Amino acid sequence: MRARLARLIVDRMLDQVPVRAIYPDGTVRGAGAADSPALQIVRPQAMFERLARSPKIGLGESYMAGDWTVADGTDLGELMTPFAARLTELIPPQLTRFRRVVDRRLPRRTRNTPAGSRDNISAHYDLSNELFAAFLDPSMSYSSALFEQVDEELETAQHRKVERILDLAGVGPGSRVLEVGAGWGTLAIAAARRGALVTGIGLAIEQVNLARKRAAEAGLTDRIDLRLEDYRSVTGTYDAIVSVEMIEAVGEEYWPTYFRALEGLLAPGGTIAIQAILMDHDRLLATRNSYGWIQKYIFPGGLIPSRTAIDQTVAAHTSLTVEEDFRFGPDYAETLRRWRHRFQANSAAVRAEGFDETFQRTWEFYLAYCEAGFASGYLDVAQLSLRRRS
Template sequence: MMCGVKRAAVIGGGISGMMSAYVMAKEGIEVVLYEKEACLGGHANTVTVNGTQLDIGFQVFNRVTYPNMMELYESLGVDMEPSDMSFSVSLADGQGCEWGTRSFSSLFAQKKNIFNPKELNNNEDIDRNETLGHFVRSRGYSELFEKAFLIPTCASIWSCPKEIMDLSAYSVLSFLRNHHALQVSHYIRISIIRWHILIFVAHLLNIDKEGLPFFSTLNPPYEPENTVLKWSTSHPIPSVGATKASAELNCIQGKRRIWFCGAFQGYGFHEDGLKAGALAANSLLRKDFTLQQNPKYMTTSWSEAGARLLVTRLLEEGGTIFTFEGSDKSCTLKVSLRIHTPQFYWKIAKESDLGLADAYINGDFTFVDKKKGLLNLFMSNELFSLFLDESMAYSCAVFKTTDEDLKNAQLRKIDMLIEKARINKEHHVLEIGCGWGSLAIEIVKRTGCKYTGITLSEKQLQYAELKVKEAGLQDQIKFLLCDYRQLPEAVGHEYMEEFFRCCETALADNGLFVLQFISIADEKYDEYRLSQGFIKEYIFPGGCLPSLSRVTSAMATASRLSVSHLEDIGIHYYQTLRCWRENLLINQNKILALGFDDKFMRTWEYYFDYCAAGFKLRVLGTYQIVFSRPGDVAAFGCDPLTSAPF
């Protein structure tokens, strides 16, 4: 790769080359990719046999040892599904040692081996420069152990049985450990790309009645009959020399504007190639980059194992995903959780809904879709209508008294925004995140202006357009279905400056920019944004609550705007949340009738209480800030002293 701002060359179109090209292209670099083969993808190889497409290089992976590949596939929307994978060995045509990984029973397929001490040897520490052959022989492992376990296991991975014993002992055994292949029983749950494997399995199960199933094998001891295709492929192997060379790779990276990357930098697999490509590209771009780390291997205590059995009715090790869809089959809403530590089960069994919150705060589980999270459960107009007021305003109201009606308090908040923005009939208002359109209708009714609102929810869009039509304001109000994070709005710490640049670009001459946002205390900001807390991922999935100083510093850095007025209405959010909670409990039976359960109700009750506490203690705030361009007197009217609503 040639270092430069505009163009880069990538040699090789395998997983490493394609990943590095992908990373650089996303940054706006023109990439030229060179590949000697007829197609890209390295081991990816689809052939047609008798009119049937066979993927002979289909990808298998799992969420524990392929975290970066999983993240890439999920970000690209690649369709995947779980599958089961097992391994078995049979020597001397079934007359020798036999064992498998399906269960404890299959491990000792020959029951006499249960009492054979040679079957139960443990490993000691390893010299990183030691070969696998020297390691096992110097520690007294038998020839049977080599033939019955080590060589078959490694050959199934690296497809080179003759050279297995010359590989690096450290690399091989650490790989086997990371992939749980050294356990007494390692029933593996893998993931596959859905369309590839469906074709393959259909023939495997002989669903195609016109022909026999296809069978793929590597390095068979003799050539099978009825062979329809024979091909060769290669794979990096973890030799001692490769291990030493990889440790010194940084000495040449970037020299003469050339970066090297490949699966050889790891164990030789797709995850290793992907990581190497991403690291090389980010190094060329001079950007910091943090790889996803393998989740910790989960070993449960007796109490945790019992709790897990109680909560899930099944045992899984190494991390798993549970999808909850409810018993009402007419309801399509669902949420998927990824379990990271066994403490999750104990906390849920012991503390129910509070245990769920505690487990989430401590990272015991996360949502598979971080941008949606529990929003998959509650993004319905019917649900919101049962705890919001008639205006369907899902933001902080402004109260005069604690017993004031919520609708009146929401209308007061809208009045404040209209006055602070100095809106008149000649203006065109852009609202980023328009919700269900309450502000749009009130603004146009009162001022007669033009209005455009942006939402990322189809259901909000449908509701808002219906309300606008009922009000007869279609000619003045327009809604757009748009991911407003593209502008971007509140997309996180790193993009705050870009947000202000974009907003100023959209702001007309003599225009005012009124921003209402939830904030976190400056003292807590760095700790909050660097951690996986309840607020950031559970309540505002995929977002990052800014602090006041972060917002104003971004404004000063990236725009010509300045603060004309600032007001913290956060204490009113406490009362707003109390009203929402009261409405939620009053309408509990109606919410349950929509398909939600008691656990959902308790979760939402906890959500409202948790947030209310944050606003009451002033850890959280809600600011309304008026921004203007310096010297733009016309933005405030002819007489700013008498017309100022501040």
């Protein structure tokens, strides 16, 4: 009964979106023309049962299991973008009242306590350095690039992003820099090459070890100190604090702690520069307490903030204020598209690392899901500068 109801709802949604859904018996639903993106439903009963059990998780799980796939000639990101663009319109208003019934609450085990943060970060970033190398550019930058033109090399666009946020933070010769969430060391190396003294922290052992190796290969170990450390335990004073797409892993409960910690480490006259994925505030309020596919399979403990939430948090808990807000969401859609295509092209290398077909379908869906969010404008990304209020 629930599966039949799920099919009725999905078919109604399809009739509002310029795509096609092709059933095994040849039935076609959707408002798309003959050349529009198409999804091939392989096992409709299994797919609709998954959707009925968990509307927010079932679609991704159905793709992971092979219950549906893309039809020949269709790109997964292009297929998902029209749905993301109409997400708030597709659910019939009379069904939104049942949100509390179908939404699963966030598991307490994914809270971003100091111990929980280590587990959550390790679950994603310690999968394998070789896995990430299979789809990232040689700079190993796992955040949005900044393009001047769409056909330029991804590595060039990634270095532009790094240099821009270092400029935003005022990093120069002699600057004492703290990077919160140092990744594989690309930004720390760039800052050290400007003559800065850099402390970089992270919680993923695999990442920190490779970042240290890359800093040594660059001949910069005397200017870069990379630590396996939580932001809550850092001490010292820094002229510039930089954090690229790390706030998404902090969790709403700890946003005040995060900004208070950064403020406490900031030298007088210093600047904090963060790169953050953002969503509209009304969407944050509607989804912040529910458990979704991304949180279950990709980023446990993750939550994307809104600009309003950041402003409210820093106003209530710190003397900081946001001074600059530079947006480049479409660049993230392009970044994700390139990652996904490279991931697919290197599927044999991914498989050789021990990641099976289900894992690969999981990550293809993850990258396309995020790409659609940015391509549709549902998500955005910004570089923000924060300073103490006068």
